[in-house]
Amino acid sequence: MRSNSLTPSGRFSEKNILREKVLFAGLFVLAVAVILLVFNLLTHGNFLEWMNIKIILANMVYPTFMAWGMCFLLACGYSDMSWGAIVVLASFGTGVFGNLYGFGAALAAGVAIGTALVFLNFCIFAFTKIPSWIASLSLAMIYEAVAVFLYVGKSTGALVSAAMEKELRIFGLLPWSLIVLAAAFIIIYYVYNRTIIGFNVRAIGGNAAVARALGVNATSTLLWIGLICGLLIGAASFLQESYSGITTVKTGLSSIFLIFQPLAIALLADILQKKINIIIAVPVCAFLLYAAFNLLTLLHVPSGTLQEALLCLFIIIFAILGQRGAKGVVK
């Protein structure tokens, strides 16, 4: 069949794929530069000030970790609504243990609690076969209640907070948070694109029947995803506490709000992944998203409802651009 009519002379040829990627990367960089310049013009030069850029960079670190976790989650076709509650619980752990035993304990507590709880979720998904969104909603309520109970010693619906001492919060500051981000990027990129587990995750999400028939162990893959996502959520919790120094929580699924921004980042990256590797796209999208928030603040748009509404509008516009040419119903 060599070099016959199926030989990819069109869109699937090696040369064309590379050319398309390079062209898109060039256009994308140009588009980002134009967007940032427009933002700068709108804010009379305040946006591109180094101090302001530092604020955006510091803001985007922990949501980027969560968004990377969500890339694995989206790839395998599962959903987990409890990550916000897990971040809250692990951040509490970071603060409490850090204040008691120092920096090492803060790091260990955040990562261990985050990893253990996400892994537990995936064990529940894998072995009970309950739809993941239903199971994770119930788990989110449990984790929220546990966080509140542990901190105030009783169950309450009121807002409570836990602070971490300033000297423990070095990884909330630049350049350390960016160094952690860069190191994590290399590891995550490698795991997602160059390891058997990275490919198996996508195989399970892409066509579970084919994956199973070809010997991919779905349960084991799911548990691996739980471990990887757990480490990312644990790290995100530690970084969140390091950056903000305080964690607040209410019961009643209020923690779900913590998922939205990372989810928006992951969804934008998912749209871009036709052209850019999703692991690269995540920090880029995180920067753009927080740049948009920052712009709104500089333009004195009231934070909260109006900023959230404009953020959603931004996402929809971005998604429309990304989905141009897509056929049929997109679910």
Place this chain on the structure above:
Amino acid sequence: MSAADNILEIRGLCKSFGSTRANINIDFTLKRGEIKGLIGENGSGKSTLLSQIAGLYRSDAGEMTLNGKPYSPSSPLDANRAKIAMVMQELGVVEKLPVGINVYLGRLEQFSSRGAVNMKSLNGAVSRLFSEWNLPPMPPNAVVSGMMIEQRKIIELARALSVEPDILLLDEITQSLSLNNRNSLYALIRRLKDMGRSVIVITHDIDEMLAISDSITVLRDGEVVGDVKASEVTADEIRYMMVGRNISGDYYRADTAPDYAEEVVLTAEGLTVEGEIEDVSFQLHRGEILGFVGLSDSGIHSVGKAVFGLAKAGKGRVALGSGGEVKNTRDAIAGSMGYVPKDRDNEALMIHASIFHNATLPSLKEFRGPAGFLSPARLRKLSGDIVKKLSVKCTGIQQAMDALSGGNKQKVNLGRWLAKDLKVLVLDCPTRGVDVGVKGYIYELMKQAKAQGIAMILISDELTEALGMADRLIVMKDGRIVRTILRGEDFTERSIIEVMI
């Protein structure tokens, strides 16, 4: 030949799915270097048998012996370890993964160290594999999403060959391939034979099976009803064994001249879909069967999609005889058009939904009551009528589509359009993956539809089918029309192949 020449022996193999007995006491022998054809009606148990050999299904009873040793694979991977590989009828590929990963999915350990995959080594192996077996080269890094069904089948074939199989199982792969790649596959099968490897082929094309097989095993209702040498049997004898009665091979049209009305029901003018077809113009008349033939990249399948409004035409237009224009599928359906795509499971059917839901979907608008409500009783009657009229083998209209055999799926797929008052029906490889009985039945339905004045566009990878059924044939090459031939005028395979290649 002695028993030592047998690579695979099967004795008393049984398999049931609930109350359905798919295989009953199957006895089967495969010799080293033998090409064995496996044939039977849809639902006769062919795919189940291959799936048992390939480790997809565990057998309920019976035993298999491979190279004289007991063989009982627990998974396809287990079968691969025993040097048995299968290209399945419906399995497919993982869209979001690259070609290279799809080829070695589940066996990536051989290119990895501590879980990390050496992509350079993997891609190199994939390129060598394609080259070694003369498969059309594909970039190992290209993501499968967006590739044609034929390219996907080639990836699956590469996956099977990567096992270096002693026994290769091919389940209706040829129906997904165009003429040129089909010929290349035959060469590949012959090469395997020369290497002393064995191949089991399932195909519904009896002539093809007679041409490529050494021996043929015929299954009917899950039982072996014949095991014959290909050189000692005729196509009609095979058909008789398959269905238990005489079926004439003459199921195509008997007339030799075009026969359709003057009235034009559809006009395509300068139709261009970027990268697929260019400047395609034709007219379709009432009661006409207009055939489209060509090699795999000729664009014939894109014509069907463009005419039905599924592929967006950059240039040109599709106009209906009534004056309307087809810009999308809503226009097409409003203009009394129907479309039966080649990729039945992915593009035509809601594969996990019931027959009822699939059969009624195109007619919901017509069955809407004055307040917009649908009558479940009327819909049940419609789906029941389709099942009855087309003799769909099923447990009832609530049975899920994925539980039906290929031929019965196609009956539902076709029947739901024929239940409507159509003017134009686009048929893209309507007999792909269906047995000889269903095939004849589909041709009969086409003849009836033609007699009722329905105009049909018949896109086909099988020249005999196009020649047998069409009033006019349009031959395409590289996305363009290269010749139009009228029935009765130079209407031969040879003249068409000369233009196609």
